[in-house]
Amino acid sequence: MAPSRPNRRLLKKPIKIEDKLRNTEKKVEEKKESFDLTVETLPSEVINAFGNSADIKMIEGIISERNVKILFLESMVDSTSLKETTSKFLSSISPIGEYLKNIDELSAYCKGIFGGASYKIVSSKDESIHEIINGSVVIVVEHIDKALAVNIMNGEKRSVAEPTSQTVIRGPKDAFIESISTNVSLIRRRIRNKNLRFEQYTIGEDTQTTVYLGFFKGIANEAIIQEVRNRLKKIKVSAIFESGNIEELIADKTFTLFPLALNTERPDTVAANLMEGKMVILIDGTPFALIVPAVFVNFFESPEDYYQSFFLGSFLRMIRYLSFMIALLTPSIYVGVLTYHHELLPTTLLLSVIAQREGIPFPAVVEVLVMEITFEILREAGVRMPRVVGQMVSIVGALVIGQAAAEAGIISNIMIIIVSITAIANFVSPIYSFATASRLLRFLLIFFAAILGLYGVLLVLVAMVAHLAALRSFGVPYLAPIAPFIIEDQKDVFVRFPFWNMKKRPKYIRSESEQKVFSASPPSPSSMKGGNTS
DSSP: OOOOOOOOHHHHHHHHHHHHHHHHHHHHHHHHHHIIIIIIIIHHHHHHTSSSOTEEEEEEEEETTTTEEEEEEETTBBBHHHHEEEEEEEEOOOOOGGOOOOOHHHHHHHHHEEEEOOOOESSSHHHHHHHHHTTEEEETTTTTTTTEEEEEBOOOOOOOOOOSOOOOOSSOOOOOOOOOOHHHHHHHHTOOOOTTTEEEEEEEETTTTEEEEETTTTTOOOOOOOHHHHHHHTTSSSOOSSSSHHHHHHHHOOOEEEEEEEESSHHHHHHHHHHHHEEEEEETTOOEEEESSOOOOGGGTTTHHHHOHHHHHHHHHHHHHHHHHHHHHHHHHHHHHHOGGOOOOOOHHHHHHHHHHHHOOOHHHHHHHHHHHHHHHHHHHHHHHHHHHHHHHHHHHHHHHHHHHHTTTTTTTHHHHHHHHHHHTTOOOSSSHHHHHHHHHHHHHHHHHHTTTTTHHHHHHHHHHHHHHOOOTEETTTTTTTTOOOOOGGBBBBSBBBGGGBOOOGGGTSSSOBBBOHHHHHHHOOOSSSSOOO
């Protein structure tokens, strides 16, 4: 006889009741743990999390017959605001405070006490620690299972001053500082439009650095904006301290000497690029912002080009292109001609150079390398030393060492002229990060010129152009609008056309709104009929 099967329906019901009882007990325990954590152990847990750091402080008080504990970092809060906040909260005789029983009543109480001050409700230890790190005081009240965070972050910061790395001849003389909120304000003062948007990111597992992505909605290309968002979200590092860290982590190609993002400390430069359809990345703690996408021709442009006559702006821009070629090629051409191609020099000049080099114990390549490395050492010393002393060292040192080397017969006079012209031409670049690319490439060109002569120089130049053509900045070709050639964008490449003639934004950015100038007729006086001027 088969054994009788148990009735499954009868077994299910007691299991459900038992599960419900267990879930109920678990919820009660979780609620009790949360309540106990906030009331009894939160202050000690927070202090232990900071390792009993010297600047973590706690103030105790009583309100409505309940114990109150206030936690904060002394180094991150404003001392004046701290006194006002604690005195208001602890000494208030508001009727609301007499019936403080839950978080809703605590929130209503804070509205009456703090008014428009920035505060929020926190419900966990980690959230409390995060608020304390960001300059808030966390207030814990007995018998209330949540805490209150009031932001009174220390407002000390450097005042807005002139740019230090990008000299201003004509135009606004304010520059970004280390406060990201101030930097956003400097941009909004120039673009007073609701379509100017900023998105906030927190990057750095340990540093928790605030990063803003700014763009103009309706002008910036949505696909490029999304690409920048994705790259920022993918950053997983321990610490971020400067915009250069972000630049290296989001660049299309890391192994290149040429910068793929434009860095600047000038708000007018950022505002102008935002109106062109580009994006800006601001990092808290540094005055240098990143502008993306950036192409090759952007590094020869200066805001002063658009503040002065277009004739002068075009002339200065051509000078920059010429200076880039001089700084890049002059030493290598000198080595190649003197080593392999004497016939390219006029006879008189050749005899003069040979006469100057008579008695020089080194070949031309060693002579060039010695002078170039010496000048790089002097330049670095001038940057690292105090400003006044550094300028004196870089200038006087170069003159003294060069003159002494020439008199000692180690270096020829023509070599001193070559290195001086190269150094001066290198300083013409308006963007420091781009000038460093020509400084490093110069040594590669000198090396190939010593081996293959001018053929080696040509070989390196071809490889450099091929490399530039292969680069992309957030999907935009680095040599645009030269390669690919976009005829509509040539009005602002080697020369600058009049402002009223540049009707549209650059096509290589693929802006959502191409029209930039709505009235494109040149200014002219109205015609007078009959000769009557009265």
